[in-house]
Amino acid sequence: MGAPTYSVDGFVREFLHELNTNQGVTLSRSSVNDQYLALASTVKNYLMARWLETNRKTQDAKVKTIGYLSAEYLLGSQLNNALLASDLHDIAAEGLRQCGLSLPTLRAQEIEPGLGNGGLGRLAACFIDSLATMNVPCIGYGIRYEYGIFRQTFVDGRQVEQPDTWLALGAPWEFPHPEASVVVNFGGTTERYTDVDGEERCRWNPEWNVLAVPYNYMVPGYLNGRVNTLRLWSAVATKAFDLQIFNAGDYAQAVRAQTFAENISKVLYPEDSTPQGKELRLQQQYFFVAASLRDFINNELEEGFDLHNLSDRIIFQLNDTHPVIAVPELMRILIDEEGFEWEEAWEATRKCFAYTCHTLLPEALEVWSTELLGRLLPRHLELIYQINEHFLREVHETFPGDEIRARRMSLIVEDREQGVRMAHLAAVAATKINGVAALHSQLLRDKVLKDFADLWPDRFTNVTNGVTPRRFVRMANYKFADLLNDTLGSGWVTDLERLRELEPYAEDEDFKARFREVKAWNKRRLTGLLEARDGIALPEGHMLDVMVKRLHEYKRQSLKLLHIVSLYEQVLSGKIAAADVTPRTVLFGAKAAPGYRMAKDTIHLINKVAEVVNNDARLEGRLKVAFPANYNVTLAEKLIPAADLSEQISLAGMEASGTGNMKFALNGALTIGTDDGANVEIRQLVGDEHFFLFGMTEPEVADLGAAGYNPASYYESNENLRDALNLILSGHFSGGNRHLFDSVVLNLINQDRFMALADFQSYVDAQARVEERYADQEAWTRSAILNVARTGYFSSDRSMRDYLQRIWHTTPMI
Numbered sequence: 139m140g141a142p143t144y145s146v147d148g149f150v151r152e153f154l155h156e157l158n159t160n161q162g163v164t165l166s167r168s169s170v171n172d173q174y175l176a177l178a179s180t181v182k183n184y185l186m187a188r189w190l191e192t193n194r195k196t197q198d199a200k201v202k203t204i205g206y207l208s209a210e211y212l213l214g215s216q217l218n219n220a221l222l223a224s225d226l227h228d229i230a231a232e233g234l235r236q237c238g239l240s241l242p243t244l245r246a247q248e249i250e251p252g253l254g255n256g257g258l259g260r261l262a263a264c265f266i267d268s269l270a271t272m273n274v275p276c277i278g279y280g281i282r283y284e285y286g287i288f289r290q291t292f293v294d295g296r297q298v299e300q301p302d303t304w305l306a307l308g309a310p311w312e313f314p315h316p317e318a319s320v321v322v323n324f325g326g327t328t329e330r331y332t333d334v335d336g337e338e339r340c341r342w343n344p345e346w347n348v349l350a351v352p353y354n355y356m357v358p359g360y361l362n363g364r365v366n367t368l369r370l371w372s373a374v375a376t377k378a379f380d381l382q383i384f385n386a387g388d389y390a391q392a393v394r395a396q397t398f399a400e401n402i403s404k405v406l407y408p409e410d411s412t413p414q415g416k417e418l419r420l421q422q423q424y425f426f427v428a429a430s431l432r433d434f435i436n437n438e439l440e441e442g443f444d445l446h447n448l449s450d451r452i453i454f455q456l457n458d459t460h461p462v463i464a465v466p467e468l469m470r471i472l473i474d475e476e477g478f479e480w481e482e483a484w485e486a487t488r489k490c491f492a493y494t495c496h497t498l499l500p501e502a503l504e505v506w507s508t509e510l511l512g513r514l515l516p517r518h519l520e521l522i523y524q525i526n527e528h529f530l531r532e533v534h535e536t537f538p539g540d541e542i543r544a545r546r547m548s549l550i551v552e553d554r555e556q557g558v559r560m561a562h563l564a565a566v567a568a569t570k571i572n573g574v575a576a577l578h579s580q581l582l583r584d585k586v587l588k589d590f591a592d593l594w595p596d597r598f599t600n601v602t603n604g605v606t607p608r609r610f611v612r613m614a615n616y617k618f619a620d621l622l623n624d625t626l627g628s629g630w631v632t633d634l635e636r637l638r639e640l641e642p643y644a645e646d647e648d649f650k651a652r653f654r655e656v657k658a659w660n661k662r663r664l665t666g667l668l669e670a671r672d673g674i675a676l677p678e679g680h681m682l683d684v685m686v687k688r689l690h691e692y693k694r695q696s697l698k699l700l701h702i703v704s705l706y707e708q709v710l711s712g713k714i715a716a717a718d719v720t721p722r723t724v725l726f727g728a729k730a731a732p733g734y735r736m737a738k739d740t741i742h743l744i745n746k747v748a749e750v751v752n753n754d755a756r757l758e759g760r761l762k763v764a765f766p767a768n769y770n771v772t773l774a775e776k777l778i779p780a781a782d783l784s785e786q787i788s789l790a791g792m793e794a795s796g797t798g799n800m801k802f803a804l805n806g807a808l809t810i811g812t813d814d815g816a817n818v819e820i821r822q823l824v825g826d827e828h829f830f831l832f833g834m835t836e837p838e839v840a841d842l843g844a845a846g847y848n849p850a851s852y853y854e855s856n857e858n859l860r861d862a863l864n865l866i867l868s869g870h871f872s873g874g875n876r877h878l879f880d881s882v883v884l885n886l887i888n889q890d891r892f893m894a895l896a897d898f899q900s901y902v903d904a905q906a907r908v909e910e911r912y913a914d915q916e917a918w919t920r921s922a923i924l925n926v927a928r929t930g931y932f933s934s935d936r937s938m939r940d941y942l943q944r945i946w947h948t949t950p951m952i
């Protein structure tokens with residue numbers, strides 16, 4: 139591409155130049171942070187020419203772009219990924235060494251942008267990485283939260299949230315473009331009028347507005363010279379807004395107005411399942427979506443582009459319902475601003491959107507009250523009503539007289555208050571609707587959106603999630619990557635199905651030994667990190683059993699906990715000898731939504747159990763529980779490669795897909811899991827023999843629910859389960875306080891919405907099979923290698939190919 143390449147000398151020169159001119163320090167007086175920022179600039183400069191070139195080529199080619207609309211991007215650290223993508227890693231390491239510095243030290247300086255809650259946000263980050271790597275034009279649109287996901291700390295075992303000040307030490311990866319700011323309007327009224335041609339038109343007279351300032355981030359493809367853009371919006375007060383108040387002489391009020399505007403992008407909502415219907419969240423959603431549509435239309439299309447053909451140039455992928463307000467926004471632009479007729483506008487709009495659903499929990503589906511929508515976005519509410527009228531007409535035509543069906547399907551729900559069902563709006567507008575794993579997509583069709591699937595069967599499809607092999611294998615597990623390179627060559631990094639070629643090596647003694655060495659090395663690395671980061675000592679020689687994900691009842695961290703408590707109880711009561719317990723460290727990582735009581739109580743209980751179990755000599759050091767605080771992408775990258783056992787134990791029919799499950803399998807951990815989400819596909823691919831399946835199937839769960847589930851009956855009939863629960867109730871883990879964990883334990887015995895007790899025995903039995911396999915290290919290693927060899931399917935590159943073929947109908951640039 140004619141862009142510069144660096145030698146070690148050139149790199150050093152550039153690095154020192156950045157240190158001097160950007161940080162304003164000499165090497166000898168520079169802080170680690172100075173050095174980190176200078177290094178980031180050096181890498182950025184390198185990528186810059188490629189970025190500009192990518193933009194030019196893409197605009198010239200006038201091809202279709204993917205507009206990924208997501209309220210969350212859980213990016214993880216940027217430096218290492220940029221070094222990898224630009225092939226600068228070794229040069230930087232050597233250059234820094236010559237300066238007397240160490241790359242790992244500078245790397246550790248980075249605070250990851252945690253602009254997402256969990257799976258959905260991380261998926262967005264994997265997808266944009268894959269699109270760049272596959273040479274597909276994509277703009278990721280989102281929000282530049284000033285505070286990302288909170289930093290979790292534990293105080294006496296309880297979660298305490300601290301603000302995530304990720305911008306405090308400088309933000310070297312972003313490029314603000316205030317000159318390209320966009321005004322976003324809110325509130326006010328709508329008005330009918332007759333235009334100069336005598337046409338009846340509508341006008342929105344907003345009451346207030348804010349400025350959306352774009353911050354661009356590079357999304358470098360892996361070694362291919364492509365650099366796509368992630369454009370995150372930040373809110374500031376508009377001049378017009380505060381000038382008015384300044385003129386009125388109320389300085390303090392004007393400053394308050396500024397704060398009000400800036401609140402919009404201030405903080406990521408840390409809830410990931412139960413929407414609270416907060417006004418600020420709706421403001422955030424409309425804010426980034428309105429700015430993004432405006433930006434695309436004004437800046438990515440050539441002057442005079444005919445918006446009837448908009449879908450030739452963009453497909454907006456809706457990452458769950460959070461950006462769905464984009465649908466009425468595009469209708470508003472086309473009708474009110476461009477003078478389209480309804481039918482023309484709808485025809486153009488529909489082709490520009492596709493919708494991914496990420497949930498099955500009914501309470502996770504967003505519904506916005508019409509009172510709030512009407513107050514904040516009056517014109518959009520009118521348009522939604524109109525879309526609904528047209529839609530219900532179609533329902534009536536297809537199912538004449540079926541009033542009940544029409545009411546079920548309506549975009550408007552009449553509950554205690556009237557609301558708009560955002561998933562229905564998404565379904566009505568989208569060219570394609572997809573779930574994120576085969577089972578999930580099936581359940582979407584059969585349950586969550588059944589009426590829509592009856593009406594439009596062809597709109598529904600599945601795209602199973604994937605993860606980027608660059609970050610989660612090549613970077614996170616570079617010793618393993620080296621082994622793979624030695625064995626297969628390096629093509630697997632962009633063609634993960636090539637891991638299949640590993641299959642014969644599952645029988646190769648030498649390879650197996652090297653595989654185990656890598657695992658052992660990863661464990662030592664993790665041990666060092668946890669020691670330094672958390673003061674946690676990981677015992678040597680243990681099976682590392684890992685459950686990391688958001689804390690949620692449906693994911694059933696409590697089931698894992700019952701397994702631990704039961705093992706412990708059986709040793710205390712002499713049912714089993716400590717010497718017969720497989721040495722095991724159970725490692726948890728999980729954040730709870732700050733307002734989610736049960737999740738926070740579960741964290742507290744895990745920590746208290748850990749305290750007692752870890753200090754009880756009767757276990758002879760054979761069972762440890764570790765719960766490092768603040769699980770995030772950076773920690774995941776160290777943790778996953780060290781794991782032996784991956785816990786994917788949600789109640790069947792609840793986890794839409796899971797993506798952690800894929801990361802573990804690809805890094806050579808075996809899975810203990812239910813038939814849920816993408817576990818189903820993982821098991822089918824790796825083979826039953828190499829996957830520890832347990833628990834009810836989704837239809838069995840449905841049947842048990844219908845028959846009337848009674849958790850207490852399991853408590854009564856299963857001795858080990860009862861003894862474990864009783865041990866908690868006895869106050870053993872709470873210094874004698876018998877009621878401290880009533881909320882968790884009594885809920886399990888009396889409600890247990892996610893049927894942990896029903897699956898307990900099956901889980902324990904599966905754990906026994908785990909231990910048996912683990913005792914035979916040869917057999918375990920063979921299974922682990924086959925897990926890697928057979929899970930290349932879960933590359934997000936494959937997910938992107940599926941979206942391209944089945945949903946976006948476009949191809950990579952050549």
Ligand code: 26Y
Nearest residue numbers: 257258410411412413496574794795796797
């Ligand atoms: C509306 C608001 C409260 C909300 C905010 C975030 C609702 C949901 C979310 C996030 C959901 C999420 O992360 N879902 C996960 O998406 C992953 C990627 O598809 C799946 O692998 C995972 O099973 C699903 O729980």
